[in-house]
Every structure is written in C-alpha cells, then in structure tokens.
Amino acid sequence: MVNFRGTKRKHNTKKGVSLLIAIMLIGVISYVSLSMTNAVVEATRQAANSNRYNEAYYAAEGGLVLGLLENSKHGAGYSATLPPKNYGGGAAAAAVKIQGQVPVDAKYGSMSTYFNMYGAPAPGTGNVGKDCDPLKAFKNMNFWYTADGTPHYVEGTSQPQDGKTWFGPFDAADHPCNWNKIKIGETMSIPLYYSTTDVNSGCPEYPSNSGNYVCNLATSQQDAFILRVRTPCGNGEEMCLAMDRYDFDISNQDPTYGLNKPIMSWQITGADMGTNATLVLGPYIYIYGTPPSLKSQSTIIHEYKLNAANGNGTFEVLTEAAQGEETGTKCLGPMLAYLLPNTANACADGSDWSSTAIIKPVLKLSIIQSMTSDLQKKIPYLEYQFLSDFASGTPPTDTSQTITSEGFSGEFKATIEARKSQSSGLLEYVVQQ
Amino acid sequence: MPWRIVCITAIISFSIATIGIFVVNGAATFQLQSAAAINTAAEGIDALQSIKNVNRIRFREDPKKCWLTLPQENVCSAENEIKSGYYALHKTTNINQWELVYTGSAPEKALDLDTEKEANGSYLVDAGSITIAAAALGSTDFYRMIKIEYITDEQVTITSIVQWKTFSGVQTVNLPTFLTNYLNIDNG
Numbered sequence: 001m002v003n004f005r006g007t008k009r010k011h012n013t014k015k016g017v018s019l020l021i022a023i024m025l026i027g028v029i030s031y032v033s034l035s036m037t038n039a040v041v042e043a044t045r046q047a048a049n050s051n052r053y054n055e056a057y058y059a060a061e062g063g064l065v066l067g068l069l070e071n072s073k074h075g076a077g078y079s080a081t082l083p084p085k086n087y088g089g090g091a092a093a094a095a096v097k098i099q100g101q102v103p104v105d106a107k108y109g110s111m112s113t114y115f116n117m118y119g120a121p122a123p124g125t126g127n128v129g130k131d132c133d134p135l136k137a138f139k140n141m142n143f144w145y146t147a148d149g150t151p152h153y154v155e156g157t158s159q160p161q162d163g164k165t166w167f168g169p170f171d172a173a174d175h176p177c178n179w180n181k182i183k184i185g186e187t188m189s190i191p192l193y194y195s196t197t198d199v200n201s202g203c204p205e206y207p208s209n210s211g212n213y214v215c216n217l218a219t220s221q222q223d224a225f226i227l228r229v230r231t232p233c234g235n236g237e238e239m240c241l242a243m244d245r246y247d248f249d250i251s252n253q254d255p256t257y258g259l260n261k262p263i264m265s266w267q268i269t270g271a272d273m274g275t276n277a278t279l280v281l282g283p284y285i286y287i288y289g290t291p292p293s294l295k296s297q298s299t300i301i302h303e304y305k306l307n308a309a310n311g312n313g314t315f316e317v318l319t320e321a322a323q324g325e326e327t328g329t330k331c332l333g334p335m336l337a338y339l340l341p342n343t344a345n346a347c348a349d350g351s352d353w354s355s356t357a358i359i360k361p362v363l364k365l366s367i368i369q370s371m372t373s374d375l376q377k378k379i380p381y382l383e384y385q386f387l388s389d390f391a392s393g394t395p396p397t398d399t400s401q402t403i404t405s406e407g408f409s410g411e412f413k414a415t416i417e418a419r420k421s422q423s424s425g426l427l428e429y430v431v432q433q
Numbered sequence: 434m435p436w437r438i439v440c441i442t443a444i445i446s447f448s449i450a451t452i453g454i455f456v457v458n459g460a461a462t463f464q465l466q467s468a469a470a471i472n473t474a475a476e477g478i479d480a481l482q483s484i485k486n487v488n489r490i491r492f493r494e495d496p497k498k499c500w501l502t503l504p505q506e507n508v509c510s511a512e513n514e515i516k517s518g519y520y521a522l523h524k525t526t527n528i529n530q531w532e533l534v535y536t537g538s539a540p541e542k543a544l545d546l547d548t549e550k551e552a553n554g555s556y557l558v559d560a561g562s563i564t565i566a567a568a569a570l571g572s573t574d575f576y577r578m579i580k581i582e583y584i585t586d587e588q589v590t591i592t593s594i595v596q597w598k599t600f601s602g603v604q605t606v607n608l609p610t611f612l613t614n615y616l617n618i619d620n621g
Contacts, residue, residue: 022442029446036453040460047467054471054608058478062590062611069587069613092609 049412055092057414060407063094064416067403071098074212076362076422077194077397084408092409099402101194102395108387109140111157112172113314114226119173120190120386121180121399125419128383129176129238138175144168145239152239167241174315176238179230179383180399182264187366189423190386191397192217192268192339193359204273204359214360218320218339220391227318227365228385229264229301231310234373242313246373248303257302258293264301264317264382265368268324268335270361279358281324281338299323306382315385362422397422463599467606470575470595474608477522477577477593480531484515485612497617501589504531520579533579574598587614 063085071078082096102122108114121127124137141155148164153175159166172178182188193216196203203215217223231247233240250259268281283300287293296304299322309315320336341357363386371379388396400419407414484504492499492509499509505525506513521534580592592609 018436018439021439025439025442025446029449032450033453036457039457043460043464047464050468051471051606054475058475058608058610062609065611065613065615066588068615072615 052091052409052412053414055409056407056412057416058407059092059094059409060405060414060416063096063405063407064403064418066094067096067098067405068418068420070096071100071401071403071420073209074100074195074197075209076189076191076360076401077101078196078401079194080197092407094405094407096406097404099404100397102398103134104395106134106137106139106395108173111141112139114171114173114387117224117226117387117389118395119178120388120396121178123172123175123178125398125400125402126177126179126385127181128179128232132177137177138172139178140172142169142171143175145170147237167239170239173228173385173387176383179385181381182365182367182384183381184367184370187364187423188384188399190363190365190399191422192361192363194394194397204357206359207276215394216339216357216359216361217388217390217392217394217396218336218361221336221340222391223320223336223339223389225320225386225388225390225396226316227266227363228315228387229306229309229317230315230383231306231371231373231379232381232383234375234377242310242315245310246371246375246377246379247307247310248379249372249374249376250303250307251374252372253291256292257287258289258291260294260296260302260304261369262294262298262300262302263306263367263369263371265366266299266301266318267364268338268361269364270358273357273359280327281335282327284323284325284332399423459600466597466599466604470597470604470606471608473575473577474593474595474606477579477595478591478608478610480522481579481591481593481612484531484533485614489616497614500614500617501612503533505533515581517581517583520581522577522579536578584611587617588612 063082066085067082070080070082074080078098078100080098082098084093084095086093102118102120106118106122108117108119108123119139122134122137123139124132124134126132138153138155142157144154144156144159144166145168146152146154146160146164146166154160154166157169159168180188193214195206196213196215197211198213201213201215203213206212206214230242231245234244234246248261248263253259254261262285266283268279270279271277272279284298285300286295286298288295294300294302296302299318301317305317309317318335320339321334323332324335324338325332339358339361365384367382371382373379386396386399390396400421402417402419404415404417407416485500487504488500488502489496491507492502495509501515502509503513503515515533516535519536521536523532523534524530525532574597576596578594580590580594582590582592584590589612590609591612592607594608595606597604
C-alpha cells in the first residue's frame with residue numbers, strides 16, 4: 001500500500017516537472033518568436049519609411065524646380081500657389097508656393113512708429129539677425145534685447161526683471177531680422193513693381209512676355225515710402241542702442257567732397273512704356289565752396305546724413321519726396337513725381353521722362369565708398385530696410401523671391417525653401433525635414 | 434512518457450527558432466537591400482541633376498538648347514540630346530564621368546525574367562556605385578533604369594527605377610522627380 005502510493009506520487013512528480021519544462025520551453029520560444037516577429041516588422045517598416053522619406057524629399061525637390069521655372073517666367077514680385085502635383089503615378093506629391101510680395105499680413109502694428117506700413121525685407125526674413133523666422137517676426141510690440149544668454153529678445157514695454165542687462169525698448173521695425181545687409185561693391189535692387197498673370201489687374205502686359213502683367217506700386221500722390229539705413233553695432237553684436245552703432249569719420253578732408261563723403265548711392269531705373277527707352281533717375285549731388293564740400297541737402301546718402309540718422313535713432317535717409325536728378329537732362333524732381341504717370345516734374349518741358357508711365361521701376365542701392373568709423377575702424381557693411389504705404393494697399397515686392405515646396409509621401413513630409421534675391425541669381429536653400 | 438513530451442516540445446521549439454532565425458536574417462537582408470536600392474535610385478536622380486548642371490557650364494554659349502545633352506558627348510546637337518525613353522546609367526572608366534546609354538522603350542518589366550538578365554545587362558548597377566558590402570546584400574544584382582519623359586522643352590519628369598530579386602519575387606523602387614531649365618528663362 002505504502003509502496004504503491006509512493007510510486008504513484010513519484011510518477012506524478014515526474015509528469016509535473018515535464019509539464020513545467022514544456023511550459024517554460026513554450027514560453028521562451030513564444031518570447032523569442034514575438035521578438036523575431038517584432039524585428040521583422042520593424043525592419044520592413046524602416047525600409048518602407050526610408051523609401052517614403054526619399055519619395056517625399058525628391059517630390060519636394062521636383063516641386064522646387066517647377067516653382068523656380070514658374071518664377072523665372074514671370075519675375076520680381078510674382079506670387080502664386082501651384083496646385084499639388086503627383087509624381088509619375090506614385091504616392092508622392094508636392095505643393096509649391098511662390099512668394100514675391102511681402103505677405104499681406106506683414107504690416108507693422110500700432111505700437112510701431114511705422115504703423116500700417118509694409119517692410120522689405122518682410123519682417124522675420126532679414127539677414128542681419130541670426131535664426132530669423134517669419135512665423136516669430138517682431139512687427140507689433142516693442143522689444144528688449146540682452147546679450148546675456150537666450151532668449152536675446154523679449155517683447156513688451158516693461159523691462160524684464162531677471163537680473164540680466166537688457167536694452168530697450170526698441171521699435172519692432174528695428175529688430176535685426178527686419179533688416180538686410182549691403183556690403184561695399186554690392187548693388188541691392190528693390191523692385192517698385194510686381195508681376196502678375198491676372199488679366200483683370202488693369203496693368204499693362206509686358207511686350208516681350210505675353211500673359212505677364214507688370215503693375216507699378218506707385219499710383220497715387222498719397223503713396224509713401226521710406227528707406228532706412230544704419231551702421232552695424234560697434235561691438236559686433238547684431239543688436240544694440242543707436243548710440244552704440246558705428247559713426248562715420250568726418251575729420252578727413254576729401255579733395256572732391258570735403259569732410260562729408262558720399263557712402264551709398266541710389267538710382268531708379270526703368271523703361272518708358274511709350275518709347276521703351278531706358279530711364280535713370282539718380283540722387284541730387286550738390287557740391288559747393290572752396291575747398292569743395294558735399295552739402296547736406298544732397299540726396300545721395302552721405303556721412304553727415306548717416307551720422308544724424310544714427311544720432312536721432314530714426315535711421316531714415318530717403319523718402320518719396322527726396323529730390324532725384326535725371327542723368328541726361330539733370331532735371332530735378334521728387335522721386336514720387338517720376339514714378340507716377342502724367343505727373344509734372346520740375347522741368348516737364350525738357351524731361352527725358354515722357355508723360356506715359358515708367359515700366360518696371362527698380363530702386364537700386366549701392367555702397368560706393370570704403371567706410372571708416374570715427375574710431376578708425378573699418379565698417380564692414382550697412383543695414384537697410386524699405387518701408388512703404390502705397391495708397392492701393394498693395395504689399396510691396398520683397399527683397400527676394402521665396403519658393404517653398406512641400407513634398408508628401410504617406411505620413412512623410414519634406415520641405416525645401418529657396419530664396420532668390422531680386423539683386424542676383426544666387427539661390428539660398430533651406431531644407432526642413 | 435513525460436520526457437517524450439519534453440523532447441517533442443524541444444524539437445518543435447528549436448524548429449520554430451531555426452525558422453525564425455532564417456526569417457529574421459531574411460528580413461535584415463531585405464532591409465539592407467532596400468536601403469541599397471533606395472540610395473541607388475537617389476544616386477540616379479542626383480546624377481541627372483549633376484548632368485544638367487554640368488551641361489550649363491559645358492555649353493554656356495547655348496544653355497537653353499543644350500541643357501540635356503548626353504554627358505558622354507562633347508557636341509551639343511539634336512542627335513546627342515537626351516530623349517524620352519529608358520536609359521542605363523553608368524560611371525565610365527574616367528573618374529566622375531557619367532554615361533547614359535539609351536536602351537529604347539524597353540519597359541522595366543523585362544527584368545522579371547532571369548533570361549532577360551543578359552539582355553538587360555546594361556541596366557546592372559556598377560559595383561562601385563554601391564557602398565554596402567556585396568556579402569551583406571546577399572550577392573544580389575541591382576538594376577537601375579532612368580526613365581525620361583518630356584513635358585515641355587524646359588521640363589522633364591525623371592524616374593529612377595531600381596529592381597532586384599528576392600526569394601519572394603522582383604522588388605522595385607521608383608523615385609520620380611522633375612528637372613527644369615529654370616536658369617535659362619527670359620522673363621522679358
């Protein structure tokens with residue numbers, strides 16, 4: 001009895017151990033199988049994702065060159081949205097946006113001295129500041145600046161109380177991301193027109209480019225524009241008080257201009273719509289006395305004017321009312337008078353500028369002189385900003401054409417942006433993934 | 434009897450594990466092959482973009498007409514123009530010199546058949562173009578074709594097609610994009 005019971009218990013114990021081993025084996029194998037399945041699924045997913053991302057990227061790249069082609073066919077100030085385009089029947093598509101005008105919502109706000117004016121470069125797209133982002137542009141509130149760590153800029157009228165050294169408050173328009181650089185020898189073009197394919201625009205069709213209409217921005221005596229130019233900060237930072245910017249050295253006698261040398265020249269060029277003749281309006285240059293001296297009333301941008309603009313912190317050096325001089329006849333008149341059709345200028349009888357409108361007028365800026373500060377340091381570049389309030393309400397043409405292409409494939413998106421300066425054919429690329 | 438259960442379970446388990454190792458190894462190889470195929474296709478597009486850019490310098494006297502001249506030809510003419518159709522893309526023995534060989538209107542499907550391998554040998558991607566070790570790729574041959582379709586004189590669709598064979602059949606990666614001659618447009 002006892003032996004029988006003992007044998008049965010032994011047999012049951014063996015069965016139990018076997019079952020336990022079998023369950024453990026099945027458990028281990030199940031775990032390993034699940035891990036392997038997971039690895040297989042992950043590998044397949046990664047391969048598919050890699051392909052999807054490449055499809056999205058090359059779709060964006062294809063969209064970008066389509067946008068650049070479309071932009072090339074029209075020119076400065078052309079804005080358009082191209083419908084999403086499918087590629088070769090595949091899954092990828094790209095949507096393209098061409099932005100040639102300053103965006104409609106990019107006006108300066110009521111806190112700014114330049115309330116209701118558009119700025120070119122468009123706020124947040126200038127190249128004086130680092131990491132500029134048009135989505136975080138300063139265009140409404142005043143701001144404060146600190147060099148002591150990030151964030152360097154804070155919006156508001158009250159000084160932040162965090163122990164750091166803050167400078168301000170500055171006008172939103174003074175933010176470095178709202179200004180562009182111009183260096184010695186460079187010429188920057190600010191088109192005073194925009195291009196459109198809208199047949200109802202009421203603008204003339206450009207003779208050699210059928211289907212492309214060119215609209216002048218200046219259409220009324222009420223139009224206003226301001227060119228602001230300032231020197232960079234003497235300490236090398238991107239932002240500072242006006243008093244900490246370079247001042248020009250006005251102690252050296254120049255044989256032609258005296259103590260006040262011209263620094264930046266400007267021109268408005270265009271074509272006469274009636275005769276297609278090239279028209280050029282330059283700055284008024286008044287040199288007088290012995291030894292000769294460049295007088296302050298000259299509208300070429302000179303050292304006295306730049307020092308004064310720095311001193312009062314406005315940085316304003318040219319407006320639509322500034323006197324321009326025809327290169328041929330030397331006739332004088334306000335810039336705006338030359339831009340408007342059928343408007344008399346100071347010497348209407350002898351003017352090269354006919355009564356018909358100028359077509360494709362462009363304001364060109366160039367630095368014509370090496371620049372030295374009152375502390376005998378070389379000034380590397382100037383910063384400029386063009387503000388406008390055209391009576392038509394039309395946003396001005398931006399300083400560069402921006403072509404943005406977004407490629408999609410499944411859940412993947414690749415964005416490529418190219419900026420083409422109105423002044424040169426060079427492209428600046430930004431790739432967002 | 435109880436140990437028999439353990440043995441049977443062990444045999445089944447090891448069989449499953451062995452199959453699993455093969456499957457995982459296959460998946461890893463497939464992943465490597467896919468990566469190689471995608472990069473090979475991307476290289477095809479980059480090559481066409483490079484050909485276009487170099488043509489702008491080579492034929493600067495008439496970049497509007499010559500922007501899509503075959504890279505191995507030194508004369509810009511209608512005969513030497515890259516036409517619509519399928520091309521094999523190679524590096525020539527000269528360093529950094531691309532060569533596009535017109536293969537007519539042969540569709541990519543021809544690569545499904547082993548017998549077509551010889552006939553389509555010109556599609557075979559040069560070993561030098563693939564940076565991943567051949568052993569890791571399972572000694573697989575990759576075929577790349579460039580399909581060119583003109584939309585206008587200034588705009589073409591290019592599709593880089595890469596195919597390779599696996600145990601489950603022919604795998605294909607298609608990478609389409611556009612090329613345009615945007616630098617040579619006169620807007621008046």
